[in-house]
Amino acid sequence: xxxIINRRDALGALGALGAMAVASNSATGQIPEQPPLPDVRLxxxxxxxxxxxxRMTGAKxxxxxxxxxxxxxxxxxxxxxxNEFWDAMKTLGMPYLLVTHEASASVMADxxxxxxxxxxxxxxxxxxxxxxxxxxxxxxxxxxxxxVAIVTDVSRGPDKPSFQVHSLNNTAILQPxxxxxxxxxxxxxxxxxxxxxxxxxxxxxPGPVGVVLPFNxxxxxxxxxxxxxPPYPSAFDENAYRRAVGMLSNRKHRVxxxxxxxxxxxxxxxxQVAEVLQAPVATSVSGKGSIxxxxxxxxxxxxxxxxxRAAERAFKDVDIVLAVGVKYSEVSTANFAIPxxxxxxxxxxxxxxxxxxxxxxxxxxxxxxxxxxxxLADAASVQRPADPRLWKSIRSDRELDRCENRTIRVxxxxxxxxxxxxxxxxxxxxxxxxxDVTASTHWASESVDxxxxxxxxxxxxxxxxxxAIPAAIGAKKVRFDREVVAVTGDGCFxxxxxxxxxxxxxxxxxxxxxxxxxxxxxxxxxQEPVFKRTTATDLARIDYAGFARGVGLGYNEILHNGDINxxxxxxxxxxxxxxxxxxxSYEGREIRWLNAxxxxxxxxxxxxxxxxxxxxxxxxSLKRHPEND
Numbered sequence: 001x002x003x004i005i006n007r008r009d010a011l012g013a014l015g016a017l018g019a020m021a022v023a024s025n026s027a028t029g030q031i032p033e034q035p036p037l038p039d040v041r042l043x044x045x046x047x048x049x050x051x052x053x054x055r056m057t058g059a060k061x062x063x064x065x066x067x068x069x070x071x072x073x074x075x076x077x078x079x080x081x082x083n084e085f086w087d088a089m090k091t092l093g094m095p096y097l098l099v100t101h102e103a104s105a106s107v108m109a110d111x112x113x114x115x116x117x118x119x120x121x122x123x124x125x126x127x128x129x130x131x132x133x134x135x136x137x138x139x140x141x142x143x144x145x146x147x148v149a150i151v152t153d154v155s156r157g158p159d160k161p162s163f164q165v166h167s168l169n170n171t172a173i174l175q176p177x178x179x180x181x182x183x184x185x186x187x188x189x190x191x192x193x194x195x196x197x198x199x200x201x202x203x204x205x206p207g208p209v210g211v212v213l214p215f216n217x218x219x220x221x222x223x224x225x226x227x228x229x230p231p232y233p234s235a236f237d238e239n240a241y242r243r244a245v246g247m248l249s250n251r252k253h254r255v256x257x258x259x260x261x262x263x264x265x266x267x268x269x270x271x272q273v274a275e276v277l278q279a280p281v282a283t284s285v286s287g288k289g290s291i292x293x294x295x296x297x298x299x300x301x302x303x304x305x306x307x308x309r310a311a312e313r314a315f316k317d318v319d320i321v322l323a324v325g326v327k328y329s330e331v332s333t334a335n336f337a338i339p340x341x342x343x344x345x346x347x348x349x350x351x352x353x354x355x356x357x358x359x360x361x362x363x364x365x366x367x368x369x370x371x372x373x374x375x376l377a378d379a380a381s382v383q384r385p386a387d388p389r390l391w392k393s394i395r396s397d398r399e400l401d402r403c404e405n406r407t408i409r410v411x412x413x414x415x416x417x418x419x420x421x422x423x424x425x426x427x428x429x430x431x432x433x434x435x436d437v438t439a440s441t442h443w444a445s446e447s448v449d450x451x452x453x454x455x456x457x458x459x460x461x462x463x464x465x466x467x468a469i470p471a472a473i474g475a476k477k478v479r480f481d482r483e484v485v486a487v488t489g490d491g492c493f494x495x496x497x498x499x500x501x502x503x504x505x506x507x508x509x510x511x512x513x514x515x516x517x518x519x520x521x522x523x524x525x526x527q528e529p530v531f532k533r534t535t536a537t538d539l540a541r542i543d544y545a546g547f548a549r550g551v552g553l554g555y556n557e558i559l560h561n562g563d564i565n566x567x568x569x570x571x572x573x574x575x576x577x578x579x580x581x582x583x584x585s586y587e588g589r590e591i592r593w594l595n596a597x598x599x600x601x602x603x604x605x606x607x608x609x610x611x612x613x614x615x616x617x618x619x620x621s622l623k624r625h626p627e628n629d
Contacts, residue, residue, distance in 0.1 A: 051227040052191035059088035059218040061187070062150065065194040067094060068228050071121050072478045074150075075099055075108040079125035081166065082152040084218035086123075097477050097506060099470070102129045104499045106136025106208075107467055108474025109147045113140075114457050115432060115475045117265055119201050123150040127166030130173055135464050138177045140208040142461035143286060144261055144327075146201035147208040148194070149174070152215045174210035181210040187217040191226035203232040205262075205350035234349065234367035241374060244345045244362045247320060248277065248375075248382040253343065255279040255384075256318035258303060260332075261286035262325015262349060262368045264453040269372035270324070271295055276376065278384040279322065280314035280394060282307060284332040285445050287325070288456045293398075293449035296391045300401065301445045306334030306596035308446050309404075310397035319343060325368040328357040329461050334593050337600035347371050405447040408561050410588040416515060417443040417589060419564050419582060423485065423513070424448045426568050430455065431483035432475050436468035438489035439522040439586060440515060442593035466495030469512065473499060476508040483572065485511040490539055491520045497547065503577040504552030511571045512553070512579045514544065521586050525594055530613055532620035538629040544581045554578035 052064045062085060066074065073095045078086040089096050099105045102124045109120030120140075124133050130151050140147045151174065154164040174181045180200050182193040190213065197209040248255060255277045263270050263283075267290050274281045274297045281291045282303040291298045300308030303315035315321070320343040327348070328338060336357055346353075346360035347368065354363035364371065375382070406421045420443060424433065429451035435444045435458045450456045457475070459467040472486035493514045503510045520537040527534045548555035554574045558567030558581070571580045602610070 052224045053226070055221055055223045057084065057088065057219055057221050058187040058190050058213075059084040060092060061190045061222070061224050062194060062213065062218070063088045063092045063094050065191040065226070066121060067092065068191075069119065069195070069198050071119070072116060073097055073112060073474075074121045074123050075112070075474060075477075076105040076123035076150075077102055077125070077129065079129060079152075081125045081154065081215035082123060082150075082218070084215070085150070085152065088218075095477075096123075097474070097502070100499045100502050101496075102132035103135050104470035104473070104496065104502070106133040106147065106149065107139065107464070107470040108136075108477070109149070110136055110140045110143075110145050111434075111457065111471035111474035112478045113145050113147055113206075114471075115454055115479050117454060119146040119148055119198050120474075121148050121150065123152075125166060126151060126153050126170045127168050129166070130168070130170050134173070134177060135462070136467075136470075137174075137208045137210075139459050139462040139464045139467060141177050141179070142329075143459065144206050145208070146198075146206035148197045148201055149178070149208060149210045150194075151210055151212050152218070153212050154214065155216045156214050171210075171212050174212070177208065178210045179207040181212060183212045184214065184217060187220045187222045188224075190217065190222075191224055195226065195228050199229055199231060204235075205348070205353070234370055235351075235365050236367070236370055236374075237365045240362055240364040241366065241371070244322075244347070244364055245375070245378055245381055247343060247345060247362060248322070251384055253319035254317055255320045255322055256303065256315045257281045258284070258321055258323040258326055259287045259290045260284040260324065260326025261290075263287055263290035266369045266372055267291060267453050269369070269376065271297075273372050273375055276379045276383050277322070278387045278390060280311070280318070280390070282311040282315065284326050284329075284460075285458060286332075286460045288445070288448075289450040289453040292451050294451065296394060299394055299398065302332065302334075302338075302593075304334065304338045304596060305599070306337060306442075306593040308398075308401050309592075310394060310401050313397055314394060315339065320345065323347065323358075323360075324371065325349070327353050327461075331460050331463065333357065334596035335600040337596045401446070402449075405443075410585050411561070412585040412587060413517075413560065413583045414558055414564060414585075415561055415589070416440040416582075416584050416586070417447050418561065419513075419558070419568075419584070420444050420487070421447050422564050423487070423568055426565065426572065427483060427485065431485070432472070432479065433457070434468040434472040434475065434484070434486040436486070436488035436492040437463045437465045437522075438487075438492060438515060439525060439591060439594070440487070440489070440584075442591050443589070444487070446592065465489075466492045466497075468492065469496045470499045470502075472510045472512070473503045473506075473508055476503070476510050477506070480508075483511070485513065487513045487515065489521075490514055490516045490518065490542070491522075493542070494539065498551070500553055500577065500579065501551040508577060509575065510577050511574075512577070513571070513582055514579065515584045516542075516544070516581050517584050517586065525586075525591070529598065530617070532617050534628045536629065544579060548579040552577075556580040558582045 105122040109122040113120035154167045201209040257279045280299045299311040299314045303311045321341045324347045344360045345362045347364045349367045351365040468486040476484040
């Protein structure tokens with residue numbers, strides 16, 4: 001597995017971190033001395049047989065099944081109903097991470113899956129443990145991320161006592177936010193149900209799966225003889241494929257490719273297909289990195305007014321859109337403002353996603369890997385001649401975008417977009433970049449160049465504020481060899497900041513950057529045009545230095561544009577986890593996504609509602625003192 005590192009590499013990384021421990025003496029960026037990092041529990045090279053065999057307790061059978069699935073780490077909190085399970089993990093050498101809140105357990109499992117391309121695992125107790133974890137599972141569901149949630153349950157059955165602690169209907173709670181829920185009714189079922197959960201989580205459109213395991217089975221023994229089943233076969237609609245090839249074979253039609261998360265693990269094939277078709281490639285938010293931003297046909301994210309200018313311009317000349325492994329979701333389309341094309345070929349592994357929100361000429365149910373392989377085999381039928389003029393146009397447009405992004409436009413504090421561009425440059429191409437739900441999320445989508453898959457991460461479709469903090473910690477746990485940064489807002493910080501204590505306790509040197517402007521500025525941007533005032537958007541003032549000191553983090557500040565590069569360098573050189581406050585302002589830059597979303601919203605607004613909003617805005621505009629917060 002790509003995410004496994006040996007102890008020698010880890011010790012070398014720790015030594016390198018120690019060598020960079022000298023902090024800057026800048027008055028605004030001084031970082032206090034910290035004790036050396038403790039050793040980090042590493043993922044062992046898997047040597048277990050591909051099955052659960054022999055007499056053992058249910059707890060050991062569950063852990064052995066996870067080892068057979070090559071799980072790199074289990075995230076969660078032990079409790080009365082799953083202590084047997086946690087003890088078995090320690091006995092069998094299964095890596096785990098104690099989190100501070102169960103919401104983080106599911107988010108870290110999600111991040112583990114995104115980073116490694118495998119299945120993430122969390123383990124929680126029933127009742128509040130599960131309900132706390134629902135937000136992360138919901139994000140995994142809407143973002144198509146495979147996660148298996150091991151939820152220990154109370155004892156079930158007619159002879160069991162009533163009013164057990166945590167005795168909510170945990171299966172019913174899981175059902176709306178998972179692909180499937182597997183209930184275990186006897187300890188003999190433990191390995192097979194866990195393996196089937198992994199199989200379902202990976203199959204088709206990936207997503208979370210729940211396993212509900214009554215705690216009394218964990219201590220009971222059984223003679224097991226279970227093997228890991230093969231994956232489910234992928235569907236492929238041959239007739240739809242032939243129609244798609246027929247459409248693409250008309251060389252008078254110019255093609256543009258829209259690539260989503262389903263293309264992350266087939267980047268080389270995507271690039272080859274783009275070169276065969278001479279097609280510009282735009283990605284969704286979740287698909288960033290499926291084609292390197294340095295590729296001559298890569299135009300950035302989106303292909304409408306919400307995306308990069310280069311993508312918008314390139315797709316204006318497109319006759320056929322080939323959308324692969326992507327959902328036309330609200331976030332990626334800026335409130336469904338995506339331009340319509342007369343010819344759209346929509347390819348997705350989930351037939352329920354095809355033709356949704358944007359009408360498709362051809363709906364092709366297929367896995368992206370299989371589709372690209374077939375199309376490359378039929379390349380002679382769809383090949384276009386090289387188009388140097390297209391490459392030149394894309395190169396020019398992208399350089400204009402990059403020049404605009406790195407130009408300072410915000411002078412009161414730190415320019416967020418300039419900060420994001422510089423952070424990406426100082427990180428290097430292979431490091432892991434997590435961004436939270438802030439107004440700056442959309443600037444990051446535009447400006448952060450990504451050199452390959454599984455390097456850029458954001459909660460796209462459930463928009464879980466505070467997600468980036470635990471996600472970055474989970475990523476660092478399974479990819480200790482990579483630098484990991486999290487960019488969050490001050491509002492998001494308030495929702496999950498205490499989880500930073502986990503990074504300090506576990507010795508995971510994540511670099512946390514918090515954009516501080518003292519408000520839910522995103523909400524202000526949405527409220528002010530419609531209501532001509534803001535409501536409930538002012539935040540409490542936080543002593544970030546005191547917080548960092550209290551949970552064991554280093555501390556750093558970036559207060560103005562002139563300190564961006566030096567401030568980022570101070571954070572990256574610190575040998576442990578560090579919190580950097582970035583004092584920002586949003587005044588001076590447009591947010592293309594927000595403008596496109598507003599335009600789409602107004603266009604669809606009924607006439608009477610437009611009149612009501614316009615009247616309200618006119619009346620409130622006459623007031624000299626707006627009633628903000």
